[in-house]
Amino acid sequence: MRGPTQILPTDRADEMLINMGPQHPATHGVLKVVIGLEGERVTRAVPHIGFLHRNHEKIEEARTYPQIITYTDRMDYVSGLQNELPFILAVEDLLGVEVPDRAKYLRVIFFELYRLASHLVWLGTGMLDFGAITPFLYTFRDRERILEIVEKTAGARMLPNYFTFGGVRRDVHPDFFKDVADFLDFFEKRLPDYYALVLDSPVFQARAVGVGVLPKERAIARGASGPVLRASGVAYDVRKAEPYDAYPEIEFEVPVREEGDVYARFWVRFKEMEESIKIIRQAIEKTPKVGPYKGKVPARMKVKGSRYRAVEISRGHLGAHVVGDGTDRPYRIKHRSPSFANLQLIPDLLVGARFADAIAILSSLDPVFGEVDR
Amino acid sequence: MSLRFKTREEFDEVVYAVHPEDYRPLLEQLKGEGFDYPRNLTGMDLEYGLRVVVHLTRLADGAKVTVYTDVPYDAPELPSITDLWPGFEWFEREAYDLVGVRFRGHPDLRRILTEDHWTIHPLQKRYDTGGYELPGWQPKPWPEVADWEEAPEGDEGGEA
Amino acid sequence: MSLLAEVWEAVRAIGQGMAAVNRRVGESAVTEFYPYQKPEIPPVSVQFLALIQNEDGSDRCVSxxxxxxxxxxxxxxxxxxxxxxxxxxxxxxxxxxxVNCMHCANCVEVCPVSAIVTVGDFEHAVYDVNMLKADKAFLDEIGRRAQVWYSPKFGVEIRKPDGSIEKAPPEMQPGGLAELLAGEEGA
Amino acid sequence: MGLLGSEARPQNIIVGTLDDVINLARSRSLWPLTFGIACCAIEMMAAWTPKVDADRLGMFFRNSPRQADLMIISGTVNKKIASRVKRLYEQLAEPKWVVSMGACANQGGPFRQGYSVVEGVDKIVPVDVYVPGCPPRPEALLQGLLLLRDKIADRKLRYQQPRVALTDYDVFAEPGKDGRVPVL
Incomplete structure (x- = not known):
C-alpha cells in the first residue's frame, strides 16, 4: 500500500533525505520527520508519530469513570488539568449532573492558569529552537509561580487530577485568590519583557514574518484548531462556539490574525495570554468566596449513551467521545486531540520552505506528544 | 434513490444512523450543506462489527451533526472521506490502525500509532488490554435492523 | 535597505533585548540550593502516601x-x-x-477513616527498584515520621511535639476561607 | 589505568587514589543527553531552570549522545521507541549511566498493562538510579542525580553492569508474538 506521501528511497541525485527525530531537541518530543532536501529547500516532509503511544483508549476501557480522570491528565501534559474537562463534561451530560456556580468559576480559573503555564512552556522551548536561551529561563521561572499556586490547592504541580464530576475535588487554599491576583499583577509586568525579547524583536521578525504561511481554507479543511487556526483568520474558539462552565458569563475576545505565518501564530498566543489574564481577573471577581465546590453525583456511576464534548485547551479543540454501555466502565473512549490534527499540516507547511525555517514552523505548531499519540 | 438513514436529536446535535452503502453519499450531502469543519472520527468495535462515528460542525453557525454506520467483521470496508475533509486523513489511519476499518480510496492507508509490521488491531474487543487474544471470545450475532426507510425513531445509539 | 539602515536595525534589536534583560538585574534570586535547602511542600501536595496510626498506636485502617x-x-x-x-x-x-503509583490521591479521597494520607516526603530515589515496593511497616514508618499530612475527611492534621494529633488552623486548611471569613464577620 | 598498571607493580595505594580522583571528576561533570519522552521531560527541563538549577551541580545538557554520558529516561518507553532508546544508549560515550525518571520508565507505571508499553526501561538498558513519582518534582530528580553522583564516586560501586538487561520475552515484538503468556 504505497501512497503519495510515503517516503521512497530517493532516486534523484540532487535530493538528500534527512531523518529528524525522534531524538531531536527541536521536535518538542518524540516526533520523527523525514525531510527531503534540495539544497536549502524542503522537497517533501513525512511525519511519523506513535513513539509515545500509551494505549490510553484501551486502558481506559478497563477503568471506572473516576479512575479515568487521572489518565486524561497525562495526555497534554504541558497543560495537564485542561484535559480532564471534555471527558468530565461528556459524562456530566450523560448523567445529568449539575455543577454549582462556584465550581464553574474555579474550573475557569484553573483552566486559564494552565493556559498561561502552557503558553509559557511553548514560548521558552519555542525560542530555544530559534536560538534564544534567555526567554526559556524567564518563562520557566514565571511558570514555576503558577505551579506553586496550583500545588497549594490541587496537590500536584503538573498533573493534579483536580477536576471531578460535578465540580472540583477540594476547596481552595485560603490564600488562593490573593495568590492568583498577586501573580497576575506580577505577570502583567513581565509581559512587556517578552514582547521586547520575542515579538517586537527585529531578529525574531526576520525569521518569522512570511514563513510557513497557512491559507485559511487549508486550515479549516485539515481540521486545525487553536492558535494555528486563529492565526489563519478563522475566529473559531470552542469557548465561544460551544461554551462550557462559566465562560458564557465572562467577557473576552478571541484574537485573530489573517496572515497565517509563524509570526501570526506567535502573536495569537501572546494575545491569548493577555486574554487569559483578563478572564482570570473577571472570574476571581465573580467567584463566590464561600459555597459548595461540588455537586451531587451518583455514588455508583452507571453511564449509558454516547456523547462528544469539546473544550478549547492551549493547543485547540480537545474533544472526548464517551460511549457508555450502562456499566461503571466506559465501552469506548476516543480523545480527539488538537495537536494530532495540527500535525497533519506538516507536509503542507514544510514543503517549499527552507530547512532552517522548518524548525520555526514546527515550534509554531506547538505539538505535545502525549496527546498526539495518546 | 433516497438515502437510507435514520435521524434523532441527541443533546444539541442531530445524529444520523446510516446504511454503510449510503455513508459517503450522506456525507457528501452534509458537506454540501456547509458542514466544513471536521471535528472527530471514531472507530469502535461493537463485538458484532465495527462502527465509524463522524462528528462534524459548521463554523458559520455552530450546528453539529454526528453520523455513524456499522460494517461487519468480514468486510470492514468503507469509502474514504478524506477528499471531502482532508483533516480526516490521520483519523482514518488511526481508525484503521487501532480498530481495523479499511477505507477505500484513502491516499495513504498505513498504520500510524503502532509499528508498521503489527498485525493486530488492539482496540478490538477480542483483545485484552495487553493486546493478547482473549480465549473463548466469540462475536455476537448481527442485530436485527429495522427497515431503513421507516420514519426516524430513536434506536439505541452507541451501545453494544 | 541600505547597509547603514541594516546596521542600525541590528543595533536596535540587540539594544532592545539587552534593555529587557537589564531590567531584571536587580531582582532577587529564586534559586533554592536543593540539598541544603529543601522546598516548601504544601500539606495537600501528593509526594508520598503514608498510613497514619492513632495516638495510642493502633491502626486507623479498617481494611x-x-x-x-x-x-x-x-x-x-x-x-x-x-x-x-x-x-x-x-x-x-x-x-x-x-513504583507504579501515579500520585493521583484517589485512595486518599475515598478513605472513610483518613488512614491513608498524603505527605510531602519526596526524596525516595533508589538504586534498586524493588525497594520502592512498600509494605505496611514501611508506610507506618513514613506516617510516624510525618509532621503534617492531609486527608479530605479530617483536613490537614499536625503532629504536635508531644505526639498528639491535632487539626491544623484554618489558614492551612483547604476551604479554610469560609471559617476565616466567618471569624472576621463575628469579630 | 594504562599509565600505572603494570604486571610487575603490585596493586598499590596510588592506583586507588587515582581511581578516586577520576571518579570524583566524573561524578562532578555529568552531562545528560537532551532526550525528553513524555510528561517527566517537562519536569526534567524545569530542573535546569532558575528555581532548581541543576547547572550548579556541573550538569549540562548535550544534544548529541556522543558528547553525553548520562541518559535520563523521562517518560513512557513504548515498543516503537524502545529500539531507539537502546540505540541512543549504545551511542553514549563510555562511561555511561542511566537514570530512570518517573513511574512509567521505572516499571511501566499506570500504563504497564497496555499493549504498547514496555514494562520498565530496565528491560532494555541497565538503570543506575530509579526516581519514583508521576512526574517527580524537579527536586526529586535532583536527589536521584545526587544519588548517582555518590554511586560514581564510591569506588566499590563503580559502574559494572551488563549492557542490555536480559528478559524472558522479546521486548520489541508485538503482543502475541513476544513469547509471553498473558495473565488473564
Missing amino acids: CLACERACPSQVITIERKRNPAGKGFVLERFDLDF
Whole structure:
C-alpha cells in the first residue's frame, strides 16, 4: 500500500533525505520527520508519530469513570488539568449532573492558569529552537509561580487530577485568590519583557514574518484548531462556539490574525495570554468566596449513551467521545486531540520552505506528544 | 434513490444512523450543506462489527451533526472521506490502525500509532488490554435492523 | 535597505533585548540550593502516601478495601481476615507498589477513616527498584515520621511535639476561607 | 589505568587514589543527553531552570549522545521507541549511566498493562538510579542525580553492569508474538 506521501528511497541525485527525530531537541518530543532536501529547500516532509503511544483508549476501557480522570491528565501534559474537562463534561451530560456556580468559576480559573503555564512552556522551548536561551529561563521561572499556586490547592504541580464530576475535588487554599491576583499583577509586568525579547524583536521578525504561511481554507479543511487556526483568520474558539462552565458569563475576545505565518501564530498566543489574564481577573471577581465546590453525583456511576464534548485547551479543540454501555466502565473512549490534527499540516507547511525555517514552523505548531499519540 | 438513514436529536446535535452503502453519499450531502469543519472520527468495535462515528460542525453557525454506520467483521470496508475533509486523513489511519476499518480510496492507508509490521488491531474487543487474544471470545450475532426507510425513531445509539 | 539602515536595525534589536534583560538585574534570586535547602511542600501536595496510626498506636485502617478499588493504577494490595473477637476485619497485609503509583490521591479521597494520607516526603530515589515496593511497616514508618499530612475527611492534621494529633488552623486548611471569613464577620 | 598498571607493580595505594580522583571528576561533570519522552521531560527541563538549577551541580545538557554520558529516561518507553532508546544508549560515550525518571520508565507505571508499553526501561538498558513519582518534582530528580553522583564516586560501586538487561520475552515484538503468556 504505497501512497503519495510515503517516503521512497530517493532516486534523484540532487535530493538528500534527512531523518529528524525522534531524538531531536527541536521536535518538542518524540516526533520523527523525514525531510527531503534540495539544497536549502524542503522537497517533501513525512511525519511519523506513535513513539509515545500509551494505549490510553484501551486502558481506559478497563477503568471506572473516576479512575479515568487521572489518565486524561497525562495526555497534554504541558497543560495537564485542561484535559480532564471534555471527558468530565461528556459524562456530566450523560448523567445529568449539575455543577454549582462556584465550581464553574474555579474550573475557569484553573483552566486559564494552565493556559498561561502552557503558553509559557511553548514560548521558552519555542525560542530555544530559534536560538534564544534567555526567554526559556524567564518563562520557566514565571511558570514555576503558577505551579506553586496550583500545588497549594490541587496537590500536584503538573498533573493534579483536580477536576471531578460535578465540580472540583477540594476547596481552595485560603490564600488562593490573593495568590492568583498577586501573580497576575506580577505577570502583567513581565509581559512587556517578552514582547521586547520575542515579538517586537527585529531578529525574531526576520525569521518569522512570511514563513510557513497557512491559507485559511487549508486550515479549516485539515481540521486545525487553536492558535494555528486563529492565526489563519478563522475566529473559531470552542469557548465561544460551544461554551462550557462559566465562560458564557465572562467577557473576552478571541484574537485573530489573517496572515497565517509563524509570526501570526506567535502573536495569537501572546494575545491569548493577555486574554487569559483578563478572564482570570473577571472570574476571581465573580467567584463566590464561600459555597459548595461540588455537586451531587451518583455514588455508583452507571453511564449509558454516547456523547462528544469539546473544550478549547492551549493547543485547540480537545474533544472526548464517551460511549457508555450502562456499566461503571466506559465501552469506548476516543480523545480527539488538537495537536494530532495540527500535525497533519506538516507536509503542507514544510514543503517549499527552507530547512532552517522548518524548525520555526514546527515550534509554531506547538505539538505535545502525549496527546498526539495518546 | 433516497438515502437510507435514520435521524434523532441527541443533546444539541442531530445524529444520523446510516446504511454503510449510503455513508459517503450522506456525507457528501452534509458537506454540501456547509458542514466544513471536521471535528472527530471514531472507530469502535461493537463485538458484532465495527462502527465509524463522524462528528462534524459548521463554523458559520455552530450546528453539529454526528453520523455513524456499522460494517461487519468480514468486510470492514468503507469509502474514504478524506477528499471531502482532508483533516480526516490521520483519523482514518488511526481508525484503521487501532480498530481495523479499511477505507477505500484513502491516499495513504498505513498504520500510524503502532509499528508498521503489527498485525493486530488492539482496540478490538477480542483483545485484552495487553493486546493478547482473549480465549473463548466469540462475536455476537448481527442485530436485527429495522427497515431503513421507516420514519426516524430513536434506536439505541452507541451501545453494544 | 541600505547597509547603514541594516546596521542600525541590528543595533536596535540587540539594544532592545539587552534593555529587557537589564531590567531584571536587580531582582532577587529564586534559586533554592536543593540539598541544603529543601522546598516548601504544601500539606495537600501528593509526594508520598503514608498510613497514619492513632495516638495510642493502633491502626486507623479498617481494611474496607475502598482504596484498593479506587486505585487507577492498581498498586494497592490488601489482605484481611475476620476479626475473631468482635466485628470488623483485621488487616493482614497492606502493600503499596510505589513504583507504579501515579500520585493521583484517589485512595486518599475515598478513605472513610483518613488512614491513608498524603505527605510531602519526596526524596525516595533508589538504586534498586524493588525497594520502592512498600509494605505496611514501611508506610507506618513514613506516617510516624510525618509532621503534617492531609486527608479530605479530617483536613490537614499536625503532629504536635508531644505526639498528639491535632487539626491544623484554618489558614492551612483547604476551604479554610469560609471559617476565616466567618471569624472576621463575628469579630 | 594504562599509565600505572603494570604486571610487575603490585596493586598499590596510588592506583586507588587515582581511581578516586577520576571518579570524583566524573561524578562532578555529568552531562545528560537532551532526550525528553513524555510528561517527566517537562519536569526534567524545569530542573535546569532558575528555581532548581541543576547547572550548579556541573550538569549540562548535550544534544548529541556522543558528547553525553548520562541518559535520563523521562517518560513512557513504548515498543516503537524502545529500539531507539537502546540505540541512543549504545551511542553514549563510555562511561555511561542511566537514570530512570518517573513511574512509567521505572516499571511501566499506570500504563504497564497496555499493549504498547514496555514494562520498565530496565528491560532494555541497565538503570543506575530509579526516581519514583508521576512526574517527580524537579527536586526529586535532583536527589536521584545526587544519588548517582555518590554511586560514581564510591569506588566499590563503580559502574559494572551488563549492557542490555536480559528478559524472558522479546521486548520489541508485538503482543502475541513476544513469547509471553498473558495473565488473564
